[in-house]
Amino acid sequence: MANDEAQLITDSQRGDVRAFNLLVERYQTRLYNLCYRMLSDPEAAADVTQDTFVSAFRNIRRYRGGSFAAWIMRIATNGCYDQLRMRQRRPTTSIDALLEDDEDHAPRQFQDASEAPDERSLRNELAGEIQRCLQLLDPDQRLAVILSDIQGLSYDEISTATGWPLGTVKSRLSRGRAQLRLVLRQGELLPARYRQEEG
């Protein structure tokens, strides 16, 4: 798969759009989830994801090897930070966020057919709570937790994707995890096994 991906990247660097679209299909779900977890807005996440791929194709000649996932996530995180800065300058209220009961606008989750409905409901509720608690974190801590614990990137890949030194990656991830655990424990949706008190 690595060789296949390397060939697709080489073809893309020569201007082959079809080869690049194969890469898009491989990474679009991961990138969309990254953007959604950061921005908590499906439309904004879709816009940033699309912009990421357009920018990646234009600048693919600047890719010099290493983790392609980290390289393309670097572009996505920059787009997310731009969105967050725009929100700070011009706060807006998303109509989609107000229409909580509108299933057409709510982000869909991949469903497990073997899962019982009540378990599915609880899991969906927990996912929503985690997403809400993630928004309470500092953006840098939030990004560190998303890239490490949700996207599964290594510390080196996180350093590439964010541009942070390795020590900064460790400290922000440690603080983000601690803060998230604290906030989640204050809620009541956390399953019992996660609410185990320390001795």
Add this chain to the structure above:
Amino acid sequence: MERLSHNHAEDTSELLSAYVDSALDVPEQRRAEAQVRDCPGCAQEVRDLRMFKTLLQDLPAMQPRRSFTLDPATAIGPRRLLFPTLRLATLVASLLFFVVLGMDALSLGVRSPSAPSASQTRDAPAGSERDAFKLDQSGGGAPESAELAAASAAASTAPAPDGAAAADPAAPAGADPAASTLPAPAMPPLAPPAAQPESSPAAQTMAEAPTTLPETGVANSAPSASGEPAPPAAAQSQTDALSAAAPSEQAASDSAAPVFRADQPSSPDTIGVQQNAAPADDGAARGALRIAEIGLGLIALALGAAALWAWRQQR
């Protein structure tokens, strides 16, 4: 930061967090293992961290509502950086080349032969100028000074009156050229006005002087025949008039000899030093400009050829 487990240093939390991710080097890994083994609170924190990490990893992925693939018809291809870069470099090198060329052309214009005669003075030997000076000193060139010289020569043949002797520094023309830098203030004889040159202000002064002494009978006597001693008072007034005339005479002789002054160098030694320094500086600057022109021209040509090659490759 809230501490969920027992109190320990923040770097210990970081250590345990990286330990959960297996992101420690060997010494740090051993330290973390020792911490977990020896501290129950740290062991509990490690368990907590692993559980939350699993919780987050189990989060369901969000499904995008559309595909993000690019349209081949409208997608903007990868930027080709080589040709634009070479094109810009060629342009910069060409501009620098023309700037240096312009500087060289301007410097040639400044050094055009409209500037005065350093070469002329360089070519003329200094000695000849000193000789010209001597000739001027000896009274050549000015008609007034020639007549005055003749008049003084004639006056010197007669015994000078006592009163007039003090005022008569008269050196015969050409007798001692090295003695003074100024023409000798020749004492004009007590000649009738008709014998004096009328255009000279000194002559006018001298013409006036005899008219003040008509009663003494001196003014009317012919210059060559005058041998009679003048009375002292009359002589003194005559001397005063003559001494007043002398600076005027000096001014006249100065203005009558402009040619000498224009050609006179300040010093023969400084001429050579100045002339030797200026060409050396000019030559070095010209050489540097030429080298810069050639270098920049070659660089611009090379970059242009490379840009042309990159453009062909791009097509």
